[in-house]
Amino acid sequence: MKNIHVSTTINGDPTEFICAPDESLLDVLRNRLALTGAKEGCGTGDCGACSVTVDGRLVCSCLVLGAEADGVEVETIEGMADGDKLHPLQQHFIDKAALQCGVCTPGILVAAKALLEKNPNPTDTEVRYWLAGNLCRCTGYDKIIKAVQSAAAEMRGE
Amino acid sequence: MALDENGKRIFKQVGTRPARPDGIDKVTGRAMYGADATAPGMLFGHILRSPHAHARIKSIDTSAAEALSGVKAVITSKDFGTPEDESVRDVQDNCMAGDKVLYDGHAVAAVAANSLAIAKKAVKLIKVDYEILPHVTDVDAAMQAGAPLVQEGRGLDDLPAGMSENVTYHFEFGHGDMDAGFAKADKIIERSFKTAATHQGYIEPHACLASMGIDGKGELWCCTQGHYYVRELCAGIMGMETSQLRVTASEIGGGFGGKTTVFIEPVALGLSRKAGRPVKLVMPREDVFRASGPTASSSTDVKIGMTKDGRITAAHATFRYQGGAYPSGTVQFGAQSAFAAYDLDAVQTIGWSAMTNRPKEAAYRAPGAPMAIYAVESVVDELCQELDLDPLDVRLKNSAHKGTKSSYGPTFDDIGLEATLEAAKAHPHYAAPLGPNQGRGLSCGFWFNFGGNTSVSMNLNFDGTVGITEGNPDIGGSRASISLMAAEELGIPYEKVRTIVADTNSLGHNDVTDGSRVTFAVGLATIKAAREAIKIMCARVAKIWDIDADAVYWEDGFAKPSGPNAGSFDPMSIEEIAAISAETGGPISGHHEVNADGAGVSFGVHLVDVEVDPETGATTILRYTVFQDAGKAVHPDYVEGQMQGGAVQGIGWALNEEYIYGDDGRLQNPSLLDYRIPVASDLPDIDTVILEIPNPGHPYGVRGVGETGIVPPLAAVSNAVSRSIGLRMSALPMSPPRVLKALTAKG
Numbered sequence: 001m002k003n004i005h006v007s008t009t010i011n012g013d014p015t016e017f018i019c020a021p022d023e024s025l026l027d028v029l030r031n032r033l034a035l036t037g038a039k040e041g042c043g044t045g046d047c048g049a050c051s052v053t054v055d056g057r058l059v060c061s062c063l064v065l066g067a068e069a070d071g072v073e074v075e076t077i078e079g080m081a082d083g084d085k086l087h088p089l090q091q092h093f094i095d096k097a098a099l100q101c102g103v104c105t106p107g108i109l110v111a112a113k114a115l116l117e118k119n120p121n122p123t124d125t126e127v128r129y130w131l132a133g134n135l136c137r138c139t140g141y142d143k144i145i146k147a148v149q150s151a152a153a154e155m156r157g158e
Numbered sequence: 159m160a161l162d163e164n165g166k167r168i169f170k171q172v173g174t175r176p177a178r179p180d181g182i183d184k185v186t187g188r189a190m191y192g193a194d195a196t197a198p199g200m201l202f203g204h205i206l207r208s209p210h211a212h213a214r215i216k217s218i219d220t221s222a223a224e225a226l227s228g229v230k231a232v233i234t235s236k237d238f239g240t241p242e243d244e245s246v247r248d249v250q251d252n253c254m255a256g257d258k259v260l261y262d263g264h265a266v267a268a269v270a271a272n273s274l275a276i277a278k279k280a281v282k283l284i285k286v287d288y289e290i291l292p293h294v295t296d297v298d299a300a301m302q303a304g305a306p307l308v309q310e311g312r313g314l315d316d317l318p319a320g321m322s323e324n325v326t327y328h329f330e331f332g333h334g335d336m337d338a339g340f341a342k343a344d345k346i347i348e349r350s351f352k353t354a355a356t357h358q359g360y361i362e363p364h365a366c367l368a369s370m371g372i373d374g375k376g377e378l379w380c381c382t383q384g385h386y387y388v389r390e391l392c393a394g395i396m397g398m399e400t401s402q403l404r405v406t407a408s409e410i411g412g413g414f415g416g417k418t419t420v421f422i423e424p425v426a427l428g429l430s431r432k433a434g435r436p437v438k439l440v441m442p443r444e445d446v447f448r449a450s451g452p453t454a455s456s457s458t459d460v461k462i463g464m465t466k467d468g469r470i471t472a473a474h475a476t477f478r479y480q481g482g483a484y485p486s487g488t489v490q491f492g493a494q495s496a497f498a499a500y501d502l503d504a505v506q507t508i509g510w511s512a513m514t515n516r517p518k519e520a521a522y523r524a525p526g527a528p529m530a531i532y533a534v535e536s537v538v539d540e541l542c543q544e545l546d547l548d549p550l551d552v553r554l555k556n557s558a559h560k561g562t563k564s565s566y567g568p569t570f571d572d573i574g575l576e577a578t579l580e581a582a583k584a585h586p587h588y589a590a591p592l593g594p595n596q597g598r599g600l601s602c603g604f605w606f607n608f609g610g611n612t613s614v615s616m617n618l619n620f621d622g623t624v625g626i627t628e629g630n631p632d633i634g635g636s637r638a639s640i641s642l643m644a645a646e647e648l649g650i651p652y653e654k655v656r657t658i659v660a661d662t663n664s665l666g667h668n669d670v671t672d673g674s675r676v677t678f679a680v681g682l683a684t685i686k687a688a689r690e691a692i693k694i695m696c697a698r699v700a701k702i703w704d705i706d707a708d709a710v711y712w713e714d715g716f717a718k719p720s721g722p723n724a725g726s727f728d729p730m731s732i733e734e735i736a737a738i739s740a741e742t743g744g745p746i747s748g749h750h751e752v753n754a755d756g757a758g759v760s761f762g763v764h765l766v767d768v769e770v771d772p773e774t775g776a777t778t779i780l781r782y783t784v785f786q787d788a789g790k791a792v793h794p795d796y797v798e799g800q801m802q803g804g805a806v807q808g809i810g811w812a813l814n815e816e817y818i819y820g821d822d823g824r825l826q827n828p829s830l831l832d833y834r835i836p837v838a839s840d841l842p843d844i845d846t847v848i849l850e851i852p853n854p855g856h857p858y859g860v861r862g863v864g865e866t867g868i869v870p871p872l873a874a875v876s877n878a879v880s881r882s883i884g885l886r887m888s889a890l891p892m893s894p895p896r897v898l899k900a901l902t903a904k905g
Contacts, residue, residue, distance in 0.1 A: 020275065036194040037187020039411070041361045042443040046830035049361055077187035086185065094181035097795035100634040100803065102184030103191055103362040103411025125839075132839040135830065137359045137412050138634060139799055140806030141838040 008069040010035070011079025019066035026050045028066035029076060037077035037106045041135065048134030051107035052076045058114040060133075077106035080113065088151040089113055098147035100138035108134045112148045120156055124149065162857045171646045172858060175795045178638040179656065180409070189409045192365030192381030193440045200367070201230050201270040203429050203439035204277035205422065206284050207449060208259035208266055211293035211515040211823025212306065215257060215266065215286060222283035223269055228276040231433035232284070234267045238428060239397050246394040248484045252518045253395070253424045259288070260308060260483035261515045262824040263448025270429040270437045293515040293823040297480035298457050300324045300512040308483050308513040324513045326485035329493050331566045332506035339472025339504030343463025347540050351533040353872070353890040354816030355455040355480075358522050359807070359835045362411020363446045368426035369436035370396075376403040376427060381410045383417040383631055384670025389662045395424040396431070403427075406661040407631040414807070415521030418670045421450045447828035451520020452817055454479035454488050454511075458533040464541045468552040472504040473497050473565075477530055480512050481519035487511060488519060491526030491606075494566035495869075496534050499553070499575060499602035499761065501562040515823050521672060523804060524605045524865035528811065528872050532890065535601040535873030540886055549600055549877075550583045553763075574787025574851035575602065575761040581847055582763045587783045596769045596780065597882025603762040603786075603869030607862040608673025609754030609855075613666030614683035616644065616691050618746040622733030624648065626657040626687075628680050629668030634803075634864070635796035636676045642792055643681045643858065647688035649714035650732055666751050674862025677792055678853075679754040685857050691748030695735050698742040703727050756855020760862060762786035764805060764870035768878040775898030777813055777879055783845040789853035789861030797863050802844040804867020810836045811868075812875035816891050 003018040010033065019028050024043075029035040029052070038061055041047035045060040052061045053075045054068075080087045089109050092098070099105045108131060115122060115130045122130070127148050128141070136144060183189040220232040235254045241247050255264045267284050271277040292306035299305055305322040313323030340346060366380035376398065382388045385405040393400045410417060426439040441450065457478040463471045475496050479489040493509035507530075542549040557579060562570045582588060582600065592598060615627040626644050630636065641655040648655075669675065696710040699717040703710070709724035710717050716729035739746050767781040784801040791797040814834045818826040827833045852859025872890060879897065880886045885904050889896065 022275075030193075035187070036190075039191065039362065040193065040440075041363070041411075042830045044443065044829055044831065047361055047443075081186055086182075090185035093185050094177050097175070097178070097635070097799055099181075099184055100796070100799050101360070101362070101410060101412045102180070102189055103360075103409075105184050106187045109185060124843075128838040128841070132837040135361055135835060135837060137361055137414070137807070137835060138803045140802035140804075140836075140844045141841055142802045142844045143795075143799060145838065145843075 004067045006067055006070045008071065009073045011075060021067060023066045024062050025064040025066050025069055026061040029061060035076050035078050039103055039106065048111060049104050049107040051110040051134065053110065053114055058111055077110055080109060087113065088154045089148065092147040092151035096143050096147035096150060098139065098143040104134060104136045108136065108144060116152050116155060120152060122152065161852055161854050161859050169646060171642050171652055172790065172792050173794065175793060176638065176652050178635050179641060180632065180637060191362055191411050192408045195367045195379045195408065197367055197369055197436035200436045200438055201272060201433055202274040202277050203268055203270045203426055203437045204274060204281050205265045205425060205445065206267040206281045207445060208255065208262060208264040210259055210288055210290055211262050211295065212291040213259050213288035214291060215255065215259060216289055217287045218267055219285040220267060223280040226276065226280045226283060228272040229269055229280045230435060231270040231429045232267060233428045233432055237432060238395060241394045243394060246391060249391055249419060250395045250424060252484065253421060261517050263445060263517060265425065265449065268425045268429055270433045295514050295516055295819045295823055297455055297478050297512055297514065300480055300514045301478060301510065308515055312485055312513065325510055326513060327487045327489060327511035329490045329509040331493055333563065334502065334504030336472050336474060336504050336506055340463045342465065342471040344466045345541060345544055346461065346463040347537050347544065348461040349537055349888055351458045351460070351536065351888045353456045353529040353532060355452045355516065356522065356811045356815040357447060357452045357833065358414035358416035360412030360414060360416055363441040363443055364422050364450060365440040366423045366426050367436060367438045368423065368430045370427055370431040372434060374398065374402055378403060378405045378423060378427065379408055380405065380423055381408045381417060383410065383413040383633060383672060385631065386629060386662050386667050387670050388420055388423060391420050392424050392427055396427055404661055404663050407659055410631045410633055413633055414523045415525055415672060416451050418521050418672050419451065443830060444828045447833060448825050449517050452517060453522035453525065454481050454486065454519050456529040458530065460533045460537045462537045462541060464545060466545060468545065468547045468555050470500060470502060470556045473500065473502055474506050475534060476508045478510045478512065479526065480514040480516065482516040483513055484518045485513065486519045488526040492530030495527040495604050496530040497565035498604040499558055500556045500565065501558045502565060505565040507565065523807065523868040527605060528808060528869045531601065531603060531869050532872035532876065536876055536888065539877040550579060550588065553602060554579050570759065571854050572851055573759055573761060574849050577851055578761055578763045578785045578787055578849050581849055582765055582785045585783060585847065587765050587781060592767060595772060595882060596767060597878040598765065598767050599874045599876065599878030599881060600763060600765050601870035601873035601877065603764065603866050605674060605760050605865040605869065607678065607757035607760050608675040609679045609757045610669035610673065610675050611667050611753050612679045612683045613668055613751045614680060614687045615665060616684065616687040616748040618691060618736050618739065620736050620739065622731065622736040624650065624655045626655060626684055627660045627664060628657060629660055629665045630671045630676045630680050631659055633671050634799060635793060636680065638796065639677045639792040640680055640684050644684050644688050647685050648692065648732065674760065674864035675757065678757050678856055678860050678862045681792065681860055682754055682856055683750040683752055686750035687748035689748065690750065691746055694746050698735060698739065699730050701742060758789055758853030758855050758861040760787060760866040762866045762870055764874040766874045766878050768875065768882055770879055770882045770897060772901060775894035775901060777892060777897065779809060779842055781842055783847065784867060785847045785849060786863060786866055787849040787851050787861060788863045789856065790850055790859040791848050792860060794848060797848055798846040800863045801846045801867045804865065805844050805871050806836050806841060808868045808871025809875060812872045812890055812892060814891050814893055
């Protein structure tokens with residue numbers, strides 16, 4: 001099968017690429033666009049390390065085809081900071097030691113940002129259920145939940 | 159290296175919580191992990207794996223794969239030689255099967271092609287003719303005479319009657335008169351336990367980028383806990399001198415012991431050598447489960463005697479571990495650690511290890527200890543219930559302390575177990591009320607800790623800033639801890655120090671990041687390297703001041719005259735000394751190389767409250783508190799992180815995680831959907847209490863903290879569940895169907 005030409009927007013930038021019909025968005029990001037912040041932990045949508053948003057919706061990019069990105073807006077970890085200014089979630093993850101190895105961190109940050117856009121004042125339980133699709137093996141999640149909550153408080157202006 | 163100032167040192171930076179140096183890279187997606195590197199002309203590799211648990215390879219036909227357009231190399235075991243060293247041969251055979259496949263998922267051939275899609279297509283074109291052989295995956299079955307033999311000629315020399323040649327190791331530890339000890343007991347409980355094999359479950363699959371030149375020089379980029387060991391293994395397998403292979407460790411996306419060896423790196427090097435191009439090889443998650451190191455599964459018998467007032471009179475345990483398809487001695491650590499928390503007059507442990515048709519075991523956080531201590535702490539808890547004794551009081555009554563001859567031989571120096579138990583007893587968690595269907599469990603945990611070969615350089619830059627070059631992949635924030643110790647010793651701000659993990663050509667050999675050794679041993683070497691640099695700086699200043707080097711001392715980043723007799727000079731800052739170093743003798747560096755001992759053992763105690771749903775058998779963790787001795791917590795955030803992360807891995811082991819094999823010997827659940835590790839919604843906060851009982855073997859009193867935390871949860875959760883349902887559980891994981899079955903049987 002022939003490759004497909006795709007026009008999309010990634011982190012606000014108009015972007016074009018070609019990909020195979022069966023190529024995942026994750027592989028496109030990583031192998032064709034040098035956006036390696038999204039990670040492949042499983043390739044089956046179970047770990048969330050490849051989390052990105054498509055038109056604002058949180059998805060596992062390993063379960064989205066590159067071809068499906070045509071005409072949509074994709075946001076990845078690489079677009080999270082505003083130039084040299086970190087997003088509050090990024091800053092609180094550093095300040096609260098919410099990462100150890102850091103390989104799940106991009107996906108968790110993208111997922112947490114999507115949560116706070118929907119629900120700026122979540123309970124701990126809501127954070128835990130929202131992030132249940134993002135596996136972390138190092139931290140036991142404790143410091144992640146606390147970092148999300150302190151970032152949320154800052155974003156609410158508290 | 160002895161503890162400074164008898165443990166009374168006042169720290170200025172050690173013990174604070176600054177931002178980690180790799181934080182920005184890791185929150186922005188810039189950090190480079192194993193699969194993130196590329197090279198010019200790079201090919202993509204893929205591995206063909208056995209669908210059979212045990213089979214003889216009669217033939218492999220790679221011709222169709224080789225003929226596929228875009229395929230640049232196909233390799234099998236015939237593309238490798240035969241290393242002299244048996245353990246290297248085993249690693250090689252595990253990476254690429256020789257005459258037989260020994261487990262479901264064993265590699266048999268590999269392809270490098272222009273794209274991963276082509277490589278995957280080519281792998282499907284390889285024809286392997288197998289003669290299927292009988293298999294065995296259970297440890298008790300594997301040990302019985304007549305069991306299918308995994309490998310010939312590997313059994314114990316003095317094999318007892320009735321045992322299979324699959325049995326490869328036997329250990330015994332202990333002291334005292336067992337019969338006399340049991341005779342003194344008012345109550346003796348004897349029980350058998352089983353634990354399932356679990357996987358380390360790092361989120362980053364194994365990945366590497368290998369490049370072999372036609373001149374025989376090689377470059378390897380990979381995610382690993384120890385690139386020096388990777389170099390030695392790969393050079394051994396490739397028949398290279400170690401100097402010809404340079405290994406660079408990428409950022410590592412978790413390891414927990416599972417990245418202390420190699421699974422794909424020699425294959426990538428072999429493909430690269432044959433293709434004459436760089437090859438990237440990334441393990442799919444399914445292969446991570448099927449073919450990279452799980453921990454051992456275990457079968458254990460424990461017998462403990464206790465007096466009415468809670469004194470243990472004798473303790474005995476027999477451990478049987480299976481370590482997969484190759485000899486594996488992990489059971490030694492189980493047999494050694496089982497009763498480490500207790501001061502016993504009569505104790506004996508026996509360990510047996512057997513081969514099975516499962517993947518080659520790799521280390522997993524405190525390898526061997528969790529399942530052994532699970533069995534022991536379960537029986538201690540049951541004795542407490544039977545004799546109506548408080549489980550913390552009983553542990554305190556029998557607690558190992560300074561001067562205790564441990565069950566595995568050595569006599570303990572300063573240890574933190576009693577203080578840790580006292581802290582647990584005083585904590586509000588221990589007195590909190592429990593509701594219906596709820597139970598509270600506790601367990602002690604232990605790990606030996608390790609020092610090992612370590613080489614560190616400290617370079618003073620001309621602007622007075624400092625570079626630390628070390629050789630241990632940073633798996634959980636160790637660069638921050640190393641920078642803190644360098645800053646503390648030099649008396650300069652943390653921000654002035656940058657610590658990097660260098661490649662294998664940059665330093666002497668550094669042992670693997672394992673045994674909770676890095677903060678201890680690399681920290682120790684960093685302190686010593688800084689002291690060497692301080693000595694040089696003081697000598698340079700003495701030369702300028704024209705006084706004896708002994709008359710200059712170092713304080714808070716300045717060289718100062720040691721007293722009125724030394725003369726009156728304005729202190730010279732590290733910046734001033736650095737700025738003129740070209741005129742005083744050239745660049746200033748400190749180095750330290752050591753095979754460190756004195757790591758100092760580590761104890762912890764975990765408290766957990768659970769609720770068991772009687773209708774589903776599902777267990778909810780309601781509250782969890784970890785108490786652990788860190789010696790000295792260099793960066794408390796990351797000490798807490800180790801305690802929390804270890805606890806949650808142990809909770810997963812206790813409640814859900816297991817390798818499930820079918821009758822066909824195939825792994826039934828090689829995915830993160832079916833192998834269920836804890837997710838955020840499974841858990842409450844994990845509270846932590848850090849104890850600091852200084853380790854006499856480290857200048858700042860540091861003990862490793864990485865591994866102990868995974869040890870207590872197995873028994874703590876099992877004890878809580880057992881107390882909650884009024885029934886002693888004796889197998890892990892306590893998944894809902896298992897608990898429900900036990901509840902139904904109880905009626």
